[in-house]
Amino acid sequence: MPEGDTVWLTARRLHHALAGQVLTRFDLRVPRFATADLTGRSVLEVTPRGKHLLTRIEGGLTLHSHLRMDGSWRVFAGGERWTGGPAHQIRAVLGTGERTAVGYRLPVLELLPTHEEERITGRLGPDLLGPGWDPDTAVTRLRADPARSLGDALLDQRNLAGIGNVYRCELAFLAGVTPWLPVGELSEETMARLVATAHRLLTANRDTSERRTVPGTGRRRPLLYVYGRAGAPCLRCGGPVATTSRRSPGPAAPAGEPTGDERVTYWCPRCQSGPAPDPGPHS
Incomplete structure (x- = not known):
């Protein structure tokens, strides 16, 4: 699932493939920009901002994309067969003399003047993988609404950018509380530790496609503590990991981001204190 670390790695791969190269093919398969043709222009850089990708192109233009739940960018060598989904899922093709970047299932794709990037990035909080990472501001923003659930506060990209489900x-889980606990019940010190853990984990995972939060190695050792492990034994207490996919009304989220109540949630009822709904059938 694309989160800040996945976007960072995607940006690095696109940058290595495209930056400094002249576009020989530019094809955006969305109605609004279907006639745009930037062939002959150079790609200046590809940079991530939270979960947003910004491809800056000669002439003061930026191609903005967002992967959301299952979008992806793939890079192929000349003559290599494109793999990543059926052709009708392709939304963008950026080709150079040596490489072709193909964007699949991109729900957000727009071409805008580079000087208007602030319209996209200006509302974002501190970027967990950005050069100007500011943990103190992230903590302050997370604690600004004491009644809001921790899960929703973490997903809100206005608080800090890069965290997904x-x-x-x-x-x-690592904080020992459920995602439904109001942030006002967490001390500033606890929140600071949580933010520091988020920065550490995303930094550790940004160079690999195999995301890991559980330390250690071994083929049989799980990569994650609770996510995707419904019914499996908790790695700390041995009890079953619980899950719920129940949708319930939640606070509005910016830029079409789902709230925490609209996501499948995994947690350990024994290790995590705080409110929680009834577990799902696979718990």
Whole structure:
């Protein structure tokens, strides 16, 4: 699932493939920009901002994309067969003399003047993988609404940028509380530790496609503590990991991001204190 670490790695791969190269093919398969043609222009850089990808192109233009739940960018060598989904799922093709970047299932894709990037990034909180990472501001923003659940506060990219549902579940487990606990019940010190853990985990996982929150190695050792492990024994207490996919009304989220109550949640009822709904059938 694309989160800040996945986006960072995607940006690095796209940058290595495209930056400094002249576009020989530019094809956006969305109605609004279907006629845009930037062939002959150079790609300046590809940079991540939270869960957003910004491809800056000669002439003051930026291609903005967002992976959301299952979008992806793939890079192929010349003549290599494209793999990543059926052709009708392709939303963007950026080709150079040596490489072709293909964007699959991109729900957000727009071309805008580079000087208007602030319209996209200006509302975001501190970027967990950005050069200006500011943990103190992240803690302050997370604690700004004491009645809001921890899970929703973590998903809100206005508080800190880069966390998705996997890290939401894992961070709550590591903090020993459920994602439904109001942030006002967490001390500032606890929240600071949680933010530091988020930064450490995303940094550790940004260079690999195999996300891990459980330390150690071994083929049989789980990569994650609770996410995706419904019914499996908790790695701390041995009790079954619980899950729920129940949807319930939650606070509005920016830029179409689902709230925590709209996500499948995994947690350990024994290790995590705080409110929780009835577990799902696979718990």
